[in-house]
Amino acid sequence: MKTTTLSLTEVRLSEEEQAAAIEVLKSGQLREGKRVRAFEEAFRSFVGVGDAVAVSSGTAALHLAYLALINPGDEVLVPAFTFIATASMVAIAGGVPVFCDIDPETWEIDPADIERKITSKTKAIAGVHLFGNSCDIDTIQKIASKRGLKIIWDAAQSMGTFYRGKDVAQYPDTVCFSFYPSKNMTTGEGGMVATDDLKAAAKVRLLKSHGQAEKYCHQILGFNYRMTEVEAAIGMIQLQKLNGFIQQRKKIGARFAKGFAGAGDIAIQKTTPGCDPSFNYFSIALKKNAVKISRDELVQELRKEGIPCAVHYPIPLHEQPCFAHYRRGAVPVSEALARNILSLPMHPYLTEPDVDFVVEKVLQLVGKYATK
Ligand SMILES: Cc1ncc(COP(=O)(O)O)c(C=O)c1O
Structure with a gap:
């Protein structure tokens, strides 16, 4: 086995990220607070969407986006070739993942197979922008609007990808990102739901923190999928470097x-x-x-x-x-x-x-x- 300095993926956190994280540690304010809100706002304006909700992982982002947009029993078309979370979160949200094939050249979900696999129960398409490339967004949007389907984009691997001159975050209905260390920017663990659908964003915001609109008043059942202040502080610097x-x-x-x-x-x-x-x-x-x-x-x-x-x-x-x-x-x-x-x-x-x-x-x- 020869030794080289090559690594498959690599994260280098400079003094800026280190200083930002240490400032949070010194403050003692570790739970979600003003830094998470500032990171959400910076992310929202960077990608150009109506709202952005920070969560604890890309998986959490997908889970909450599906909960906001589909109902139990709904079929969701997902590519058979992607990371597990795109499909597992459909099932955990009560939906039924229906696997579609991919295009042999772009390796992205094949719109022709989407059309073939639509049934009367199909309610949404999960388009994954795989490896930093994008899906055929135009064609998928045309199918979705013709058939009245929602679209949840999994852009975990595609922060910074553009399609027809626009950030992939700007395509409706919702777009989910991950900040896992192998991604284009990182917070350690972390994720974001970006959308212009303010109603969906409000639901995701409620779901990510126990359905709590005011302290200890729980409007709906929810989770603890909050991002931490250290993660948000690192994310702010990474966003500037993206x-x-x-x-x-x-x-x-x-x-x-x-x-x-x-x-x-x-x-x-x-x-x-x-x-x-x-x-x-x-x-x-x-x-x-x-x-x-x-x-x-x-x-x-x-x-x-x-x-x-x-x-x-x-x-x-x-x-x-x-x-x-x-x-x-x-x-x-x-x-x-x-x-x-x-x-x-x-x-x-x-x-x-x-x-x-x-x-x-x-x-x-x-x-x-x-x-x-
Ligand atoms: C396509 C895709 N979807 C979802 C996820 C889940 O993101 P996370 O690891 O932040 O939960 C990943 C991360 O590996 C991914 O690559």
């Missing part, structure tokens, strides 16, 4: 794409037309029968060369044991991608030589095991 992070990610993404251009055995994610992606992850997929080794063996070989890799995601959601009773209809593109995809190092601190090294090693190994 554009810089995204510029770096774009440069690195473009360099990877150039490096793999023309490599016939490897596919990379095609940017959705109209999208300006933020490159949260950079994944490659081995084309069918192109190499004599499996994806898992390639991951091991790359790790031996000192290149950390991961698989986002090895099991499509309809094959997850927890969703055994929700299986319905075919999702062949998701199944094939889950077998062949792997993520390479991607974070703002990668250098050009780092990227070139990773590209060179991937191409060498794929060339070594090529079937032709």
Whole structure:
């Protein structure tokens, strides 16, 4: 196993984040208060929406958005290829996740499969903006408005992604973000629900703190999904740095794409037309029968060369044991991608030589095991 300084994702908190966190610790005001409110307002105005509600994670954001927008028994169309929370929170909110396939090139939920899987019980679409790319927002919105469906966008991986000149946060009905450390900006754990639907935002705000409008008066049943003041203080600084992070990610993404251009055995994610992606992850997929080794063996070989890799995601959601009773209809593109995809190092601190090294090693190994 060779040693390199490469990491798959990387967070560097500078003296600014450290000072902001220490100021909160010194104040003793740890629970949600004025810093969370200031972070919500800064986030709201940064992405350009009517309201933004800070919560304890991206998972909590999805849970509350579904609770605000769907009713028990409603079917929600979700991609089979995404992180578990997009679909698990539908089920936990009382809905029924119905798995749709993804587009073979953009790897985003396939609008044609959305149309095929709509039934009389379908009430919403969960569009995931995967890896920093966006869904085909225009087409999904047209389907939703024709069929009277709500849309909950999962933008956990796409803070800083734009579509047709607008931040993805600006597309109705609600947009959920995560600030987990691998995301484009972090608060440690944390999330945000962004929306122009002020009624939905008010419901999310109630739900996130025990349905409490005034102290100890609980209008509805709720949770403790509040963000802490330390997280909000870190988030404020990260938000100021976000554009810089995204510029770096774009440069690195473009360099990877150039490096793999023309490599016939490897596919990379095609940017959705109209999208300006933020490159949260950079994944490659081995084309069918192109190499004599499996994806898992390639991951091991790359790790031996000192290149950390991961698989986002090895099991499509309809094959997850927890969703055994929700299986319905075919999702062949998701199944094939889950077998062949792997993520390479991607974070703002990668250098050009780092990227070139990773590209060179991937191409060498794929060339070594090529079937032709
Ligand atoms: C697409 C997607 N949705 C939801 C989440 C959940 O976010 P969190 O980890 O903050 O709960 C994640 C985070 O990994 C994600 O990648």
